[in-house]
Amino acid sequence: MELEKEEILSAIHHCVKCKLCSIASFHPNEEWLPLCPSGEYYGYQAFYAPGKMEIFRAILEGEITEPSEGLLKSVYACTVCGACYEKCKQITSVELGAPELFEEMRREMASKGWILDVHTSIADKIKETKNAYGEKYEYKVNAETTDGNADVLYYIGCTARYRVPEIADAMLGIFDKLGLKYQVMGEEWCCGSVLFRTGQVEAAKELVAHNVEEIKRSGAKTVVFTCPGCLKTFEKNYPDMGVELLHSTQFLTRQGNMNLKKEGLKAAYHDPCHLGRDLGIYEEPRAVLSEVADIKKMKREREQAWCCGSGGGVKSAFDDFALWSAAERLKEAKEAGAEALVSACPFCKRNLKEAAEKEQQGELEVYDIVELVNRCLEG
Amino acid sequence: MNETFSTLVKELQAIVGERNATDDRAICTSYSRDQHWHFVPAKNPACIVRPGNKEEVRTVLMLANTHKIPVIPYSTGINVRGLTIPVHDGSILLDLSRMNRILEINPDMKTATVEPGVTFGMLQEQTRKYKLRPAFPDAPLTVSVLANYYLRGIYQTSATDGHDHTISYEMILPNGETLKTGSRALSEMPYFRYGVGPDFAGMFCAHPGTCGVVTELTAKLYRLYDNRKEYFIGFDDVGTPTKFIYNLMHDELAASIRLVDNQSWLKGIFGTFDYPYEELPKFVLCVLVEGVDGIFDAKDTLVRAYMKECGGQVLELPAEFASTFEHESLSGAEKSCMVFGIKGRGNYHCIGLYGPLTLAAKYYEMHEKTALEVGIPQDHVHFYIDPIYRFHGQLCYFELDVFYDGSDEEFGDKLRNYNEKQFHRLLELGIYGWFRPYAGIIEPTAERIGYLAEVWKKFLHVLDPNEIMNRGKLF
Numbered sequence A: 001m002e003l004e005k006e007e008i009l010s011a012i013h014h015c016v017k018c019k020l021c022s023i024a025s026f027h028p029n030e031e032w033l034p035l036c037p038s039g040e041y042y043g044y045q046a047f048y049a050p051g052k053m054e055i056f057r058a059i060l061e062g063e064i065t066e067p068s069e070g071l072l073k074s075v076y077a078c079t080v081c082g083a084c085y086e087k088c089k090q091i092t093s094v095e096l097g098a099p100e101l102f103e104e105m106r107r108e109m110a111s112k113g114w115i116l117d118v119h120t121s122i123a124d125k126i127k128e129t130k131n132a133y134g135e136k137y138e139y140k141v142n143a144e145t146t147d148g149n150a151d152v153l154y155y156i157g158c159t160a161r162y163r164v165p166e167i168a169d170a171m172l173g174i175f176d177k178l179g180l181k182y183q184v185m186g187e188e189w190c191c192g193s194v195l196f197r198t199g200q201v202e203a204a205k206e207l208v209a210h211n212v213e214e215i216k217r218s219g220a221k222t223v224v225f226t227c228p229g230c231l232k233t234f235e236k237n238y239p240d241m242g243v244e245l246l247h248s249t250q251f252l253t254r255q256g257n258m259n260l261k262k263e264g265l266k267a268a269y270h271d272p273c274h275l276g277r278d279l280g281i282y283e284e285p286r287a288v289l290s291e292v293a294d295i296k297k298m299k300r301e302r303e304q305a306w307c308c309g310s311g312g313g314v315k316s317a318f319d320d321f322a323l324w325s326a327a328e329r330l331k332e333a334k335e336a337g338a339e340a341l342v343s344a345c346p347f348c349k350r351n352l353k354e355a356a357e358k359e360q361q362g363e364l365e366v367y368d369i370v371e372l373v374n375r376c377l378e379g
Numbered sequence B: 001m002n003e004t005f006s007t008l009v010k011e012l013q014a015i016v017g018e019r020n021a022t023d024d025r026a027i028c029t030s031y032s033r034d035q036h037w038h039f040v041p042a043k044n045p046a047c048i049v050r051p052g053n054k055e056e057v058r059t060v061l062m063l064a065n066t067h068k069i070p071v072i073p074y075s076t077g078i079n080v081r082g083l084t085i086p087v088h089d090g091s092i093l094l095d096l097s098r099m100n101r102i103l104e105i106n107p108d109m110k111t112a113t114v115e116p117g118v119t120f121g122m123l124q125e126q127t128r129k130y131k132l133r134p135a136f137p138d139a140p141l142t143v144s145v146l147a148n149y150y151l152r153g154i155y156q157t158s159a160t161d162g163h164d165h166t167i168s169y170e171m172i173l174p175n176g177e178t179l180k181t182g183s184r185a186l187s188e189m190p191y192f193r194y195g196v197g198p199d200f201a202g203m204f205c206a207h208p209g210t211c212g213v214v215t216e217l218t219a220k221l222y223r224l225y226d227n228r229k230e231y232f233i234g235f236d237d238v239g240t241p242t243k244f245i246y247n248l249m250h251d252e253l254a255a256s257i258r259l260v261d262n263q264s265w266l267k268g269i270f271g272t273f274d275y276p277y278e279e280l281p282k283f284v285l286c287v288l289v290e291g292v293d294g295i296f297d298a299k300d301t302l303v304r305a306y307m308k309e310c311g312g313q314v315l316e317l318p319a320e321f322a323s324t325f326e327h328e329s330l331s332g333a334e335k336s337c338m339v340f341g342i343k344g345r346g347n348y349h350c351i352g353l354y355g356p357l358t359l360a361a362k363y364y365e366m367h368e369k370t371a372l373e374v375g376i377p378q379d380h381v382h383f384y385i386d387p388i389y390r391f392h393g394q395l396c397y398f399e400l401d402v403f404y405d406g407s408d409e410e411f412g413d414k415l416r417n418y419n420e421k422q423f424h425r426l427l428e429l430g431i432y433g434w435f436r437p438y439a440g441i442i443e444p445t446a447e448r449i450g451y452l453a454e455v456w457k458k459f460l461h462v463l464d465p466n467e468i469m470n471r472g473k474l475f
């Protein structure tokens, strides 16, 4: 365990089971807005933060000795979105947050072999192919437009390479249209996010070592990410490489006037959990989006945004739940008067898009901010 | 889990659907403990059942009754007294949170009819559309309206709401029979508490265990007024403000009146930890006046007049404090849980009781004295008075609070000592009653109430002869 047992128990004892973490701030608008996707979907106390903490206590105190179906489900069908903690800390001034506790809980469970097959199979795929989807082909980047000596390195990430390549394409398009020099990694390996989030820390070590080495070798001074999950992992789980780590929207706000032609699209902005709650990046995505679209505000946003439902290994293991969470978010965007739901994360885009197609017959468009920026840039 | 029990779980799943009943150990563990664990130790229910309607409730109860299996109704589980933690092995926890419909809001009658899973937040979201609100406890607005009122959850954030918010309800007994109280028993009109014979609504509620499962409850709603004004007055002791409080109560002038010390509930009332509270006088009286135009002005004038002679210091505080106090009082308490953040890794212990305002200073003195005797430091000792109108005898809710590090086992021992002494001392000094008849206070109290204790037991026996409802929480 990375945290001391006493420290964990003490944080768990601090939870008073008030369940305020299950709703967004009620005042001043006096609206009942749920915050915890797993609790709302599954219903039992075990799926809300206070119930999960109690389960962790019982594991640490040796009361739970078997990986029952309910244990695996309640622990892994949590998107580790951190919404509960954002609410809790306002009320109880608790220091150790639920996401940290839940990741520690997963580490503890993984160390006992209490882990979902689908998550170990991701580890196997990564071991074999160095990407989380087990794909054997390479995402192709036009070698002519990259510059091996550029100060900026674009870390693409597995999801943008293999599941939503339109995001990677858009980011590369932006570099080209703005005439910016950039490079990509010769051999980009998975950042290890999914392994860290599902408790498989050991398996991630090799990936960290490789990526650190490659980045150091590249001589880049800035690494740009379109995936907040990768960015968070580099920020929190990687050693300091002495380079600047930036999300695409942070990078874009630094480019000054990009001559974007605004399209008048009514767009709601969905805060990705890793970008907002984990890294505190709320303003830059809004600043960039407001240059290309008319932003329609949703009721749950920023620290109290409703998670899209795909994080924490949920998408791979509990797809129905992931799609339900996404559909809830799409409903909210529609209520806000939006024509499109825009995010800044390939995981969010993928899940929201799938839900938009399956559950909402494509009523709403789903984009990543970089796609809109690329579209609105004079070529 | 033995074979008989897993057969039972299958039967329960057949009633409520497979997804809604489980004996999974981890899921059961998540219901095993609340914040009162220093006093009510963790214990797993044997299974959790989540009925979706009253017919399912009835079938589950009858099944449990046949097999004499303890049943614990659970609406939201936030009672801070260990009331939903099982006492016996093999208990069914009946999680009623799926039953969360607001069945009616009747603006003419000023009533709302709700199922157990409806929380104060859910209800307020709807009632405010009619410029109405429920009576709010100072509990997080995630708690069940029905469970709170049924528990006789009647100290609230607005003194003017009086004491009784329950009008009538429907309860399913272990034998499957349905009991309806008040006018609800006679007709489809659930709007009058006193229907036939005695006030049964009162008799069935406020047991530490329950008599059956309440599936619907009709409660009073109160008006929301646009005119509001808040005052905060500082005092150095508990005795001085009592005359002022008495005047406010007597003339029914203020919607909310709360006397709190400057280190505890005030943080929730103001909604921030970040203020030099220690620079305020030791006790702060928070007063909120509201009303329609002419009446508001008249009340406000009188409050100001009484304030001039109250012997306290009128405090000038940031405007957002007044606004938070307003929200917390009249649209549902959300910040009250900040009391759990007071002592770092906070927990909250309190003895809640009803008594006359005249004894306020004595209760506080006794609180300090007993705490000192058992080794609880002075800076952990806190106090709260919440007056309630329209009762003779200057009815107030008092809270003798201690905030502490919840992970400190030794402190838990001190609190247990504190309770043992204080329950007896309070009974000696004189109280009207305990806030709720929760575990620990029953024993010393039952000794004093003579034949009433016998009648109480017999009464419960008639309704629940197999003693399945929250068995062990009482007698």
Ligand SMILES: Cc1cc2nc3c(=O)[nH]c(=O)nc-3n(C[C@H](O)[C@H](O)[C@H](O)COP(=O)(O)OP(=O)(O)OC[C@H]3O[C@@H](n4cnc5c(N)ncnc54)[C@H](O)[C@@H]3O)c2cc1C
Pocket (backbone or CB within 6 Å): A018, B072, B073, B074, B075, B076, B077, B078, B079, B080, B083, B084, B096, B116, B137, B138, B139, B140, B143, B144, B145, B146, B147, B148, B149, B150, B151, B152, B153, B154, B155, B156, B157, B208, B209, B210, B211, B212, B213, B214, B215, B336, B337, B339, B470
């Ligand atoms: C910070 C804080 C402050 C508080 N301040 C106040 C306050 O100012 N005023 C106040 O009144 N309370 C207060 N409380 C106490 C608490 O809110 C109430 O006790 C709460 O409303 C009841 O808890 P619950 O709704 O979660 O019910 P539960 O915990 O689900 O149940 C409580 C009891 O009722 C029984 N029960 C539940 N549902 C049913 C049913 N449908 N039929 C029959 N029996 C049932 C249970 O078996 C149990 O015995 C406070 C709590 C907190 C955390």
Ligand code: SF4
Pocket (backbone or CB within 6 Å): A014, A015, A016, A017, A018, A019, A020, A021, A022, A049, A050, A084, A087, A088, A089, A091, A092, A098
């Ligand atoms: S808000 Fe915090 S203290 Fe309250 S139940 Fe949630 S995690 Fe526990």
Ligand code: SF4
Pocket (backbone or CB within 6 Å): A035, A036, A037, A038, A039, A047, A048, A049, A052, A077, A078, A079, A080, A081, A082, A083, A084, A085, A098, A099, A307
């Ligand atoms: S991290 Fe998110 S999904 Fe998990 S318990 Fe907290 S709010 Fe619910």
